[in-house]
Amino acid sequence: MQEMTGQADTPELVQLYRDFEVNSMAPLWTQRDDLMPMVPSPAAVPHVWRWKTLFDIAERSGELVPVGRGGERRAIGLVNPGLPGTAYVTPTLWCAIQYLGGYETAPEHRHSQNAFRFVVEGQGVWTVVNGDPVRMSRGDLLLTPGWNFHGHHNDTAEPMAWIDGLDIPFSNYTDVGFFEFGSERVTDEASPQTSRAERLWAHPGLRPLSGLDDKISSPLSAYRWEHTDRALSEQLALEDEGYPATVEQGHAAIRFTNPTTGGDVMPTIRSEFHRLRAGSQTAVRHEVGSSVWQVFEGSGTVLLGGVEHRLDKGDLFVVPSWVPWSLRAETAFDLFRFNDGPIIDRLGFTRTYLPSKDDR
Amino acid sequence: MQEMTGQADTPELVQLYRDFEVNSMAPLWTQRDDLMPMVPSPAAVPHVWRWKTLFDIAERSGELVPVGRGGERRAIGLVNPGLPGTAYVTPTLWCAIQYLGGYETAPEHRHSQNAFRFVVEGQGVWTVVNGDPVRMSRGDLLLTPGWNFHGHHNDTAEPMAWIDGLDIPFSNYTDVGFFEFGSERVTDEASPQTSRAERLWAHPGLRPLSGLDDKISSPLSAYRWEHTDRALSEQLALEDEGYPATVEQGHAAIRFTNPTTGGDVMPTIRSEFHRLRAGSQTAVRHEVGSSVWQVFEGSGTVLLGGVEHRLDKGDLFVVPSWVPWSLRAETAFDLFRFNDGPIIDRLGFTRTYLPSKDDR
Amino acid sequence: MQEMTGQADTPELVQLYRDFEVNSMAPLWTQRDDLMPMVPSPAAVPHVWRWKTLFDIAERSGELVPVGRGGERRAIGLVNPGLPGTAYVTPTLWCAIQYLGGYETAPEHRHSQNAFRFVVEGQGVWTVVNGDPVRMSRGDLLLTPGWNFHGHHNDTAEPMAWIDGLDIPFSNYTDVGFFEFGSERVTDEASPQTSRAERLWAHPGLRPLSGLDDKISSPLSAYRWEHTDRALSEQLALEDEGYPATVEQGHAAIRFTNPTTGGDVMPTIRSEFHRLRAGSQTAVRHEVGSSVWQVFEGSGTVLLGGVEHRLDKGDLFVVPSWVPWSLRAETAFDLFRFNDGPIIDRLGFTRTYLPSKDDR
């Protein structure tokens, strides 16, 4: 406001600003445009992490750092370069690569934070969710919604790595998290192909009569690659046959849902899978809320805030709020995505903008 | 009320009752206990129809009665003996056996009434829902929610019969129905294994990004037997392994749902599938609302208002509101059920009563 | 279908139709166009009842017929001439004039059926809802949602009459009703100006912290005329000032709501109040569902299915489903309306049609 008036500080004004500080006050007028920008201007920045690098570092951690009670997980978070000093990939989301050596166990615990795992390669680990062992294999999405006990154990001699997604930053920021330690070893060391949750819930359009109460998070712990793959293939095939099925030309996509409501899998995290035909390109989109993407298969590029990045299998990138993005597929191109969409939608802040080609 | 007072009718009273009539009025006090009974006392009665009889009659209709514009369908409704003069199986529900000869077509039309088909045996017919051909095979539930164009055509030389369920009585009673004729022949005579609706929607827990708007009825036109069967088998297997999964000991059941909401497939009709182990028996239940059941496989009995009926494959029975029912399985026993549960639930009239064994 | 084929009945066909009947079956094709008309074609017909007549007959009933246990209420239902043999004003709704002599009591009971009272003139009666005495005065809407005990007592020497609205026909038809007798006299004979329900709930936009659970029916037992009147006056005043507030030019209206949800007051019954400026006229409307109107003040006409009826204070009329209606106000014209809108809306049958002027 001094700036606004252009006047020199008077002793009274100096005293006033001193009194603000002494009395735990701060004027709006000196920070209004930072606090309330014309459009979202996130501190978080777009960034790409290479899977090769992540995996190499995770592997070395596997040799050098034990996993166990206290640290709980051999998980290494992606740090958004715009949010230094944290391990946050966006203001709301955590994304880590987790690594478990042959026959290792990550002990059981539970927390308010919602979590999932997505497997870009490998197999051999079972995550045990409330005593239900859930196989982890390439292409699978595995859920551990808030306050479910969970641990992981590697049933093979081969190490395995995957990504974890959680709402740790959001929970930490809003002070909503509780944590409780559980069993040192997983409570069920069996390694079934199919979890009990899937046996009850993974039947299209069917709901057990013993499970008629709606749940805030999906009771289906595992979304298998075979189903995701088929759903995406069918969308493109329908498009070929001339029927509406895709998001836009050459761009198939599904959202993972809670079968008790049809809504998002967890109250704070949305997850989706996208498939682009070779040669296709998505429209440029600005969206409120932040997303993390991982390439599952194929290669292409992402245009992120005007800068193009090449992407290969396993590479991860982050799209902060309102940063325009567009994907281009060189080969057939499969990508997993998660974001804070449910937070944005439930609190009424949803906004999307697709500039017309002339605007760009 | 005269009864209440025990007095002889005075001329004034006679005149009063005459004036009620002349002026389109009727007193509550003479009919209160009929209109507002202590518990529901339906005019509809429990009844069993034999599949053998129904099929034989349908077959003869196939020989004697053409199908086509005007009559629209070779469908023969089950008449509840307590509702004579109608073709209503319950006050809210219609249930018919429909029969289509080799290469016959039932023309397209649409109506506000919600409809489904359930196939207890046979195959070869495709129902075309808004231009999407949907194969009909044993064990499948096929939906045609209100105001979707639909017709059926038999792609084979063999006749086929199935049951239709609709809310015709409810719609007729409440005066909500619209009707529109469509194409004389089905608009797509293809006979694919899988409908386009299934290709988009029949993936467990997955939703196309092109279909994020919730719908009042399920967009999934077909619920295939293979999924229903597997879901029920898994519930019994989980029970065997000691986990909660069934409704009660030996009694597995699923509800068919709208994947956009997790709720019932259509706003007026609920549908379920039940499986009992050989030798098991369900608790006696009183429920508000009326149900129709069809035996899909196996044999057993139903206790309906205290009377036991033997049941074999294809047999249908009706349970009017609040009539106590219990199933007993001689062999493994599979039954399809539909009822007016969504009407009851959405309007706040839900009530269930399980008498303790001592009460019975 | 015989008609369709134009052929004479063969012995086989005669036998077939006989077998339908013997086996509790009925063909769709002979009744399809009655069961499923092109547009709703209700049995119920438009009709007008004169308040003067109703009141006179109610008064004579007051002299000749006692009120008490068994008959329960001195209520005389309006019989729709298209639904003879019932006391139904529409297929779903009951409307009666109820009359209570000086110091009389209508005993307490409860039932699943939802009920309200609306007072076109008079005062002096308290309806006691779950032990809470609720004053009844001109212009007030008083609720007794399903399964709340209620009785009425006249605290004065003067008789009083009002109208009752219930979902008795709907409940009877769908077999959902339970009934229970309560106290012979009302459980609280106090006659406060303001009920406890109002003291808790009748504060605009405010909700007691002790009442945060949503309820299927409104917890507010009384909607007072002073509020309704003011709301309608303000709408017309805003219109005068050039702001959008009315339904259409000269036509103000409010809906009574459940403050816990903002939705209808009860799960089966909608109620509204309409005010027309002198000289104004509403557009012609076709609506799915049936309505009952009562003139509260002023005079005018209603065009009902093309026939015009004059209306004065207290007169009631019924609009069956899809019958076009339009109101014309001679003087300032106030009308109360109730209908089965929540049934229609919740079950997905809502449809409205306003013919353009050229169509009429």
Place this chain on the structure above:
Amino acid sequence: MQEMTGQADTPELVQLYRDFEVNSMAPLWTQRDDLMPMVPSPAAVPHVWRWKTLFDIAERSGELVPVGRGGERRAIGLVNPGLPGTAYVTPTLWCAIQYLGGYETAPEHRHSQNAFRFVVEGQGVWTVVNGDPVRMSRGDLLLTPGWNFHGHHNDTAEPMAWIDGLDIPFSNYTDVGFFEFGSERVTDEASPQTSRAERLWAHPGLRPLSGLDDKISSPLSAYRWEHTDRALSEQLALEDEGYPATVEQGHAAIRFTNPTTGGDVMPTIRSEFHRLRAGSQTAVRHEVGSSVWQVFEGSGTVLLGGVEHRLDKGDLFVVPSWVPWSLRAETAFDLFRFNDGPIIDRLGFTRTYLPSKDDR
């Protein structure tokens, strides 16, 4: 993790940690217990601000700092001492004292952030919300939900101060905010007693038929003190008469609601008013989410995390997440409260704990 192993750092480990940093990664194991505490352990701390001090400083700002385009408002935020460098009273909420001199105007703008004003004393200002002038008087709650244009102007020669509550910290943190400048002067300088929003919506249980679409925020811009006061008085009177109405003995409370849904007034901010009888005391409560309270009238104390603070009219205090609080009333004690309850509830993090007396 070094701690976990107790081993000295090897060169490989040093290199690993260096590579984490270089590659924008950070291990979970060194920060897990900070990120995911056993119970919420907010950085924000309990704190009390004195109204006398706030008002004095605001008054001096009124003399020294102009109000106008750019700074937009003469609002001074309360800085939580645990969140230095911000102007956040909690991680999610902003609370400021705003001051407007005689005949001054704060220009119009709109933003995604949801806002309200609460008036502890004074009068004379109108806030103009989307062109609708809303009087501000002692005890009133005034809403400006996200993306509504709003400005304020003082219609008198006397200055006026009030508190603003917004979700600025939440919006800033999650990067969801848009901002747009509007008119320099308010678009309607009239000073009516009653806003158009109130004329349409402030009628208990009534909804305009022209406003049947639900809204994410309340369409009622003003909640007047006379209604709040009466609602609270009635609760205590009902308690006196022996009926359940209060939250606990001697503690009346209302929540301000959106009349279209019965839910919170805005998607991110809950507001309530509490009244304690002289001498009464609330149970100790731990709640997830953060609250700000302002004393409206009377005096008493608050026990905040075990420390007792005296409170007088206008004093504000903050309760961070999970910090136990209890109020004690010396005189009759009225308090306004707002918090981030809708965020907590809609995202599934709600938890409350009332220690038994023995636990304390």
